[in-house]
Amino acid sequence: MEDVLATTDGIIDVHGADQEALVEILREVNEVSGHLSREQMQRIASRLSLPLSKVYSVASFYSLISLEPLGKHVVRFCQDAPCHVVGGQQVWEALEHELGIPFGATSLDGEWSLLTTSCIGACAVGPVMMVDSDIHGNLDPQKVREIIARYRGEERSGGIV
Amino acid sequence: MKSLEELQKIKERALQRRKLSGEGSRARVVVAMGTCGIAAGARDTMTAILSELESRSITDVVVTQTGCIGLCEFEPIVQIQVGESDMVTYGKIDVGRVPELIDGHVVGGVPVAKWQVRK
Amino acid sequence: MAYRAHVIISGDPQQAQPVTVALLDEIGLLGLSNEIEVLAATDLTVATPSIEAIVYPDGVHYRDLTPDNARLVATEHLLKGRPVQNLMVQEQAVEPLDEPSTKEVRVVLRNVGVINPESIDDYIAQDGYAALGKVLTEMTPDGVLAELKTSALRGRGGAGFPAWMKWTFARNAPGDQKYVVCNGDEGDPGAFMNRRVLEGDPHSVLEGMAIAAYVIGATQGYLYVRAEYPIAIRTLRVAIEQAREYGLLGKDIFGTGFCFDLEVRMGAGAFVCGEETALMESVQGNRGQPRTRPPFPATSGLWGKPTNINNVETYANVPQILLNGGAWFAAMGTEKSKGTKTFAIAGKVKRTGLIEVPLGITVREIVYDVGGGVLNDKAFKAVQTGGPLGGCIPEKHLDMPVDYESLASVGSAMGSGGFIVMDEETCMVDMARFFMEFAQEESCGKCVPCRVGTRKMLDILEAICAGKGKPGDIEALETLGRSVKIGSLCGLGQGAPNPVLSMIENFREEYEAHIYDKRCPAKVCRALIEYKIDPETCIGCTRCARNCPVNAITGIARQPHVIDPEICIRCGICAQVCPVNAVSVE
Numbered sequence: 081m082e083d084v085l086a087t088t089d090g091i092i093d094v095h096g097a098d099q100e101a102l103v104e105i106l107r108e109v110n111e112v113s114g115h116l117s118r119e120q121m122q123r124i125a126s127r128l129s130l131p132l133s134k135v136y137s138v139a140s141f142y143s144l145i146s147l148e149p150l151g152k153h154v155v156r157f158c159q160d161a162p163c164h165v166v167g168g169q170q171v172w173e174a175l176e177h178e179l180g181i182p183f184g185a186t187s188l189d190g191e192w193s194l195l196t197t198s199c200i201g202a203c204a205v206g207p208v209m210m211v212d213s214d215i216h217g218n219l220d221p222q223k224v225r226e227i228i229a230r231y232r233g234e235e236r237s238g239g240i241v
Numbered sequence: 242m243k244s245l246e247e248l249q250k251i252k253e254r255a256l257q258r259r260k261l262s263g264e265g266s267r268a269r270v271v272v273a274m275g276t277c278g279i280a281a282g283a284r285d286t287m288t289a290i291l292s293e294l295e296s297r298s299i300t301d302v303v304v305t306q307t308g309c310i311g312l313c314e315f316e317p318i319v320q321i322q323v324g325e326s327d328m329v330t331y332g333k334i335d336v337g338r339v340p341e342l343i344d345g346h347v348v349g350g351v352p353v354a355k356w357q358v359r360k
Numbered sequence: 361m362a363y364r365a366h367v368i369i370s371g372d373p374q375q376a377q378p379v380t381v382a383l384l385d386e387i388g389l390l391g392l393s394n395e396i397e398v399l400a401a402t403d404l405t406v407a408t409p410s411i412e413a414i415v416y417p418d419g420v421h422y423r424d425l426t427p428d429n430a431r432l433v434a435t436e437h438l439l440k441g442r443p444v445q446n447l448m449v450q451e452q453a454v455e456p457l458d459e460p461s462t463k464e465v466r467v468v469l470r471n472v473g474v475i476n477p478e479s480i481d482d483y484i485a486q487d488g489y490a491a492l493g494k495v496l497t498e499m500t501p502d503g504v505l506a507e508l509k510t511s512a513l514r515g516r517g518g519a520g521f522p523a524w525m526k527w528t529f530a531r532n533a534p535g536d537q538k539y540v541v542c543n544g545d546e547g548d549p550g551a552f553m554n555r556r557v558l559e560g561d562p563h564s565v566l567e568g569m570a571i572a573a574y575v576i577g578a579t580q581g582y583l584y585v586r587a588e589y590p591i592a593i594r595t596l597r598v599a600i601e602q603a604r605e606y607g608l609l610g611k612d613i614f615g616t617g618f619c620f621d622l623e624v625r626m627g628a629g630a631f632v633c634g635e636e637t638a639l640m641e642s643v644q645g646n647r648g649q650p651r652t653r654p655p656f657p658a659t660s661g662l663w664g665k666p667t668n669i670n671n672v673e674t675y676a677n678v679p680q681i682l683l684n685g686g687a688w689f690a691a692m693g694t695e696k697s698k699g700t701k702t703f704a705i706a707g708k709v710k711r712t713g714l715i716e717v718p719l720g721i722t723v724r725e726i727v728y729d730v731g732g733g734v735l736n737d738k739a740f741k742a743v744q745t746g747g748p749l750g751g752c753i754p755e756k757h758l759d760m761p762v763d764y765e766s767l768a769s770v771g772s773a774m775g776s777g778g779f780i781v782m783d784e785e786t787c788m789v790d791m792a793r794f795f796m797e798f799a800q801e802e803s804c805g806k807c808v809p810c811r812v813g814t815r816k817m818l819d820i821l822e823a824i825c826a827g828k829g830k831p832g833d834i835e836a837l838e839t840l841g842r843s844v845k846i847g848s849l850c851g852l853g854q855g856a857p858n859p860v861l862s863m864i865e866n867f868r869e870e871y872e873a874h875i876y877d878k879r880c881p882a883k884v885c886r887a888l889i890e891y892k893i894d895p896e897t898c899i900g901c902t903r904c905a906r907n908c909p910v911n912a913i914t915g916i917a918r919q920p921h922v923i924d925p926e927i928c929i930r931c932g933i934c935a936q937v938c939p940v941n942a943v944s945v946e
Binding site: 242245275306 | 412472475476477478481482484485487489490493494497552556559561591592595607608613614615711712713
Binding site for chain 1: 546547548549550551552555587588589590625626627628629630631642643644645646647648649704706707708712713744747748780782786791794795798804907909929931932933936937
């Protein structure tokens with residue numbers, strides 16, 4: 081806990097304890113810690129001399145800031161129209177099936193979170209997803225399975241059943 | 242920056258340098274490294290080009306990057322210019338295609354027509 | 361021993377090994393061991409991520425091989441002599457084409473893909489910062505405004521407000537401190553024009569902003585870029601650093617006493633922040649909710665100070681206009697829409713990507729000449745412009761010119777430049793549902809008609825797609841849509857009903873087919889379709905059965921398979937993995 085708060089303090093120091101920097105601070109703390117805990121929000125509130133309710137209201141507004149702990153790997157699938165018309169629905173279902181969790185959820189073993197992202201502007205190579213900070217394009221259900229398997233470190237070998 | 246003359250000098254210097262880098266090297270290789278390029282694997286392509294050149298001990302080739310050139314469906318995109326000849330644009334240059342591309346166009350001097358996307 | 365064929369396998373040896381084993385095994389089972397030799401290519405200079413194979417003497421090149429599809433290659437190609445098309449490397453996929461297409465004109469994109477975006481010298485070599493130098497040393501703010509007025513440049517963010525008027529308002533507004541802001545929160549799905557400018561030619565935006573700052577009397581600027589564009593943000597930060605080093609940002613620029621500096625602000629994932637007042641709330645560290653207008657940003661923007669806010673593309677046009685003259689710019693385009701516009705073409709079109717064309721070009725020219733036509737030569741259905749807040753343009757308007765007024769007249773919008781092509785296989789109810797889901801999700805919640813109305817409209821659309829539509833639904837969507845439009849403060853609520861309203865207007869019969877006939881003409885809506893395997897075509901390879909996530913497919917190897925519609929979840933994976941296209945949708 082002390083570590084997490086020290087990191088939070090470090091980020092506040094970089095941006096300055098100013099309300100102007102609140103969105104940046106929240107986003108960066110979230111990025112480093114994986115999510116934003118109540119303790120971190122309290123720390124940010126007291127350093128910036130803001131009520132906790134204000135910090136919470138801003139943090140809960142932005143989709144890239146998570147108030148819940150996320151999995152070790154975070155998959156963000158683009159749910160926007162250009163990816164949708166080139167087969168996004170099938171990829172979406174393949175992801176849910178492959179990871180065994182619905183969209184918005186984190187797996188019980190804490191390995192995976194399955195989220196959506198808004199358009200990342202790589203539409204010409206859609207459907208697109210981000211796994212952690214890597215962008216993967218030209219997806220189809222088969223490719224999704226291969227990519228997830230790669231992150232799981234599995235080697236798949238099969239044969240005619 | 243204190244005057245227009247100073248800007249003009251930087252411009253001339255930059256143009257001069259561009260010309261010189263063209264003279265000293267046998268070829269220029271440009272990799273498109275926009276988001277779409279990177280999503281399609283441009284980083285790996287860039288690394289493969291550099292290691293391919295290194296493994297052949299080629300040092301007089303300038304490798305640079307540029308933004309997305311707009312042919313996103315053909316990413317990763319690589320452009321090669323040998324000497325004074327026209328810049329040739331190649332599409333879908335994944336890691337596996339790099340050795341043949343370098344061998345054919347940079348070393349052999351003959352554009353690899355089958356992967357070319359711009360005449 | 362003489363073999364009739366050789367298969368050479370290449371790729372990372374460790375990954376290639378199971379493929380080789382499977383192939384050898386299948387060749388053995390088929391009794392071809394004496395006829396076909398399998399070789400491993402050992403001299404691999406570069407490890408490829410894909411396992412590839414070349415079959416000689418045919419010269420057929422396969423890629424992305426797995427043990428499964430290696431067996432398929434053995435049974436289909438080596439035994440029956442039928443190369444497996446969808447595993448083959450499609451060399452012909454990269455067709456030679458002339459680019460830029462003759463219909464394109466590059467003003468905003470002239471440097472993109474030409475210069476190294478991380479080199480300010482490269483930009484200066486292309487006359488970069490010459491416009492700023494000229495403005496600061498030779499022109500008055502009013503002179504710049506006059507040139508901008510001649511050019512008739514309109515805002516490229518979507519609304520199309522004349523830039524010179526916006527700048528004049530901010531210039532005339534009283535205030536001790538003024539700001540310029542660049543809206544780089546390009547949130548429309550499928551629109552990535554600004555990303556490309558920011559990633560490929562960042563200095564053009566910086567220069568445009570500096571000129572705006574000189575005209576309105578600002579000393580500080582903010583570039584607000586969405587967090588989904590990390591590469592653009594990095595490139596901009598490098599550019600700002602380099603401009604500071606050269607003294608093109610900072611104090612006493614060009615020795616004229618003009619001071620201006622810039623900061624990049626990153627979004628945190630909220631579509632509504634693309635709305636200018638919501639964006640300013642976000643820069644100030646608040647929830648990105650729109651403000652009531654008036655007052656407009658020109659008089660009361662960031663921290664209540666006079667602020668000029670324009671889109672990335674608008675600023676990127678400015679240096680060119682001042683170098684070449686307003687008349688040069690005004691010579692391109694139509695009477696009311698001058699200059700060029702960038703569009704991101706996506707969806708069911710042959711050449712996706714980014715283009716820049718003179719305004720006034722027809723929809724047909726963009727789809728067929730620049731975009732190369734509809735993918736797989738399917739029938740054209742419509743184009744969605746203006747993103748999730750725009751509307752669709754059906755086939756009957758293909759020859760309409762693309763300009764601000766024409767698009768608005770058919771219920772669509774210019775928006776920031778998204779151009780999504782839809783073909784006969786796109787369901788217009790599904791698309792409307794999709795856009796409404798987006799708007800509902802992104803509604804900030806401040807205005808009740810938007811918050812509740814988009815939810816209600818989405819409920820109706822979801823019911824129609826699920827086969828539960830009832831008479832009166834179409835009329836209810838129309839009434840609700842009108843209420844949401846007039847009852848919302850910002851562009852999001854005012855635009856959210858546009859896709860569904862324009863789709864109902866142009867494709868009402870599709871909505872009726874869903875509601876009254878329980879039929880989805882485009883064969884998209886799950887509840888209204890069924891997957892079937894054609895027993896004549898099926899080769900019994902078992903791929904579909906093994907890939908089916910719910911085990912709805914049964915059959916014996918090498919005999920036709922059957923899908924149980926009761927279990928089937930209509931995911932379409934079977935159709936995708938079938939090597940002989942035996943799966944159809946009805």
